[in-house]
Amino acid sequence: MGNSPEFFDLKDLSDYDRAVKKTGYGRFHYEILAVSAMSILSMGFQNGLSSYVFPAAQCDLNFSSFELGILNTAFMIGGIASCFLWGVLADNLGRKKILFITHLIDAIVTIVCSVLPSVNNLLVCRFLNGFLIGAPGSIIFTYVAEFQPPKYRSPVVCCCGIFFTISWLILPLLAYFILPLENVRFTLGNFIFFAPWRLFLIILAVPELLTALWFLRMPESPKFFLAKGSQAKCLTILRKMYSINTGEHPDQFPVKHLVSDMKTDMQHQVSDNIVCSGKLMRILISMKQQMKSLFRFPLLLVTVLTCTIMFANMFGMFGLGLWLPEIFVRFDQFEKLYPNATPSITELSALVKVNDKNLSCEATFDASVTFNTVVIAATSLVFNFICSVIATKLHFKVIPLVTMLIGGATSASIYFLTSSLQNLVVASLFQASMITANMTIGSIAVELFPTKVVGIAMCLMMFFGRLGAMASSFLFGLYMDTQCHIPIFIVGGVVLLGGLLCFLVPKKSNRSMERTLSITTGIEVAVLSGYDVKFR
Template sequence: MKTLLDHRNSVSDTAVDYETAISKAGQGKFQFGVLGACGLFYVACAFQTFCISYLLPSAECDLRMTSSDKGILNSSPFIGTLVGACIWGKLADSWGRRSVILTALAIDAVAAILSSLMQTFWPFVFFRLVTGLTNLAALAVCYPYLGELHSSKYRSRALCWVEMFWALGTLLIPLVAWAIIPRPWLLGSAEIGFRYNSWRVFIAAAAIPSILSVACIYFFPESPAFLLTKGRHDEALQVFRRIYHWNTGKPHNSYPVKRLEMNNSLEGDGGWNGSGEVRKESQSIASRLMDTISQMGDLFRPPLLKNTMIGLSSLFSLQLGYFGFGMWFPELFNRFEEFQMAHPNETASVCEVANMEVATPQWVLALGNGTNATTMMDCSDDTIQPQVFINTFSIGSTSIIFAFLTGAFVERIGRKRVIVTAMTLTACCGAGSYFVRSASQNLALSCFLQAFNAASFSTLMSVIIELFPATLRGLATTMVMHMSYVGPIVGNLLFGLLLDVNCAIPVFFSAGIIAGCAVLCLFLPNNKNAVIS
């Protein structure tokens, strides 16, 4: 007959599943800490994505950029993202989520600092492409890392809260840019062929959130879910004990779980065989590749074809609008301010201002006078107007307010209704920007454009994950999200090539694409009360 002590020991030695283990570890200081650390990653990503927008007017002379060159520069992080997304996704399953995040952010910080040293256009573009390949491409790894360190009760809330750090980043960027770029700082000179001025200091400063995120995430453990997929039972259990200690303050050895269930069907480079050993690969690399290709094909065949195309088209259009319009706002605001300084009593549309030369750039005149293209010129007068920073800060503030209101009322209104309405209003604001006649009108319309765009994007993402079965959900959402990054590339190249030629074309093209996808979203299933399969 078992004693009460024997009964307790047998219960405590029973293997528990992952959700039970993470629930027993508690919810508290550890989760808030890892949320903040991952949030810094989002801030870093926002900085590296949008910092280019604030240096375009100041760096135009230094790097001798035409509008098409600016479009290439704005697109470079997203081109890097398309290349890096698959790399980091695979490495996250091989190296671990934490290891990938630390590696990507470290490379990103180094590349950002090196880019600030570049004196010519194409080397600068290369290092900005590297920041996209590392920072923006690896951001998706934060979702499984953060989610796996929360119990199911708090997981969705944590993944929603971390998105607020992106908005925080977009608010901080203009403040940091305003504090640095207008300063008359200069190290070096045109005579020695090296110049390190204020906009370069800003680019280097934009790497600080990446460095801070590395420092914070370094002190957090690897995801225990990843460790279990590799058969590292004892290490995973130690992580749970550490989480328990952080949350409760009790000793590690008082954590009530002593053994964890191992999933014999886990896939990866290896798995647990049930006897304490890591089993060898059961599939060749070629077989895995064929399986992945087959699953990708399922997304583009009925019955999933409609969902895939609606999701991809809608995200493409919203990315095109958010980054296509959004990354050109500082440049357009700057042109408006310079025009109104030169013509204080006149009004003009965005396109008229964009096509109007207020003053021929100094570097263009120098080249026209026979200055060698490799000769460094004095660009000390090339700067950005202070009002630009106030305008972009206003846009970020409006987006945060709309994000809060969307989250508060989306279920009452209905997600499909919010998506279609917000996308339609985004298209109207985009087309309406062609008709505004002042900087203040342009600012008001820009605030609403980005706010409606962000509201429709976040709501659409909450629907997309429900459009696919569980066996394909991870692959589907990753594919749709990263394929949609073609939108920012198209938008920025289109604006860069046509802004000085015929501004109406990129404006109405982008607005038309978003309006067309709003109609497509009418065919989304009405899944207000849907249960994820």
């Protein structure tokens, strides 16, 4: 009987997308969304905390503005250094395992960072923070999307982006209430001086630690197991999803067998034929194969487009976006000094000298600046929510296309502003559109890249995005006080170009995989159609 053929009922057979759809939509998906939201909140905290923590720490540790800039750069360098590592590990070891490990270690590093006494130690910690938080930044959207039915993938990714915005709404409010607290200043031993900014770091580490523990109870992505050739494990998770969502017994799940993806099977066989001396070498060879596939037809066009669009997006979001609070401060100062004058943005550079004369080492935050920051974050939150609602009715490239065009237009218009109120309106539109675009660009990758390489594809996109962020930050630092129109118009042009490139993004790959089973004289006959990729 061991050699007897296996018979399939056609109604028990399905491809992955249909199988996920048959799990229903309920409590399981809500928990996946919740843990992903916590992960994205933690990621947002790490990306934004430098704007609040280190100006306060500068008072206690007495480091220069140049050293403050180095601390901010160290975080970005850490993210660039780990871009490809996490993608490869996620594609080879699993998404869940990497998310758990990196969140746990990053929370520990942040807590350690809160008690270190010197700038050099903080420098190492911020590099490690950037290195580790790059994992959820590159993987979490893939992880949550792979549990979703096709109809909900883009809306769920867009919804997850809301929580990144929420993190930037929470940060200034926490900073406003915690950092000025003088009653938490005390000395531990002879070398640790505890201050409010250290308490702020510990508070931000707590949700990340809880997120890591939460991932322990969550399953691995079923699509990851399918890509690895383990249909049994994939079906086990799908049955669990079905049971939690519907309340039925797992055995009642209508899909008993999954149609194999021909390309996935071929890639799996190739990886199985790799004979190496150790696991590290196998991972490196797998990475080389995955990278080659990204720069070969039919993925070459998608790779170039998504990387260029992400470069343009982060060139604006983390370049001009980080300088918007500074522009707020300069507009406010100009209006106080010259109440009857109408400034151009180039005239604001004259206020640098005034600002330098009035520097004081106080960890307090002006209420108007905090208000402006909260308004920008709240606008982004509403914008993200609206886009997540309408995403089900639009093609997945429409939202990044429209938001990138809005971001490019508003960034260029900053040059023509003449008041802080105008700056607040334009800054709110700019940040809202750029954050929404940043999150939805990830949905393009999930839709167009095969499961086998989507992890490393996301990491490649983030690599180019972070290069764009560093280039833009350098450009603003170089010209902001002398010829600020140069970086403003460059950002506007680059972001608009990224938006126009969204027109070229192809529609979803059409993996028409059909299996016709006929039972004749006890022999299974399977016919698999080709892997047809259409650009329409």
